[in-house]
Amino acid sequence: MKKPLVKFHKFWVLQARVMAMIILFTGAALAAEKQSVDVNGGFEEGPSNSLTKWAIFGPFQKNLMVSEEKFHGGSRSLRIPINAEIEGKIAGAQQMLDANLFKPGDVVGVSAYVFLTSSACKPGVALEVFGPDGKDIAVASCRIEDLEGEWQLVKSSLTIPENFNQSCTVKLIAKVFSKAAPAGNDDAYIDDIQVSIEQKAK
Numbered sequence: 001m002k003k004p005l006v007k008f009h010k011f012w013v014l015q016a017r018v019m020a021m022i023i024l025f026t027g028a029a030l031a032a033e034k035q036s037v038d039v040n041g042g043f044e045e046g047p048s049n050s051l052t053k054w055a056i057f058g059p060f061q062k063n064l065m066v067s068e069e070k071f072h073g074g075s076r077s078l079r080i081p082i083n084a085e086i087e088g089k090i091a092g093a094q095q096m097l098d099a100n101l102f103k104p105g106d107v108v109g110v111s112a113y114v115f116l117t118s119s120a121c122k123p124g125v126a127l128e129v130f131g132p133d134g135k136d137i138a139v140a141s142c143r144i145e146d147l148e149g150e151w152q153l154v155k156s157s158l159t160i161p162e163n164f165n166q167s168c169t170v171k172l173i174a175k176v177f178s179k180a181a182p183a184g185n186d187d188a189y190i191d192d193i194q195v196s197i198e199q200k201a202k
């Protein structure tokens, strides 16, 4: 009578070990799948008020700055001043990402925390992939809509297109779009921008 019971017990111990190994391997594979791209998305790098890795674009270049007064993570954020100059325009900071980091079929996510103080402007982030001819072949764009006076997470993702190669460019943009000029001078804040390869191409 004893033998079948021992066999039965061993069978379940083996099953439990196999399951534990599967869970471990799956966990490791999932962790390895998501790969963050270093973009100084927290605006913490470099000396005070330094836009390390970022270049300014838009109509109010002199005023764009790194704030040390309002931030979501760390001790700095990107501050984009909102005033009459910005009406109907898109402005902010941008950087080119290393095209070697991406391969056709990769799913790339972009996210940020955004602080909206004026409903006349829409701060957000975008990831744009351009072909060798300068035309965009994929875009992930997200921006805040209506919430005021509180940090809000915005996120989007894109799949690197099949026609992507090393002659293409990948641009990350932290921006504000303003349909109408706000009543007075105001600010938008963007922090903790993350770009990550959420799923590597198979």
Ligand SMILES: [Ca+2]
Binding pocket: 041, 042, 043, 044, 071, 072, 073, 074, 075, 076, 077, 191, 192
């Ligand atoms: Ca920060």
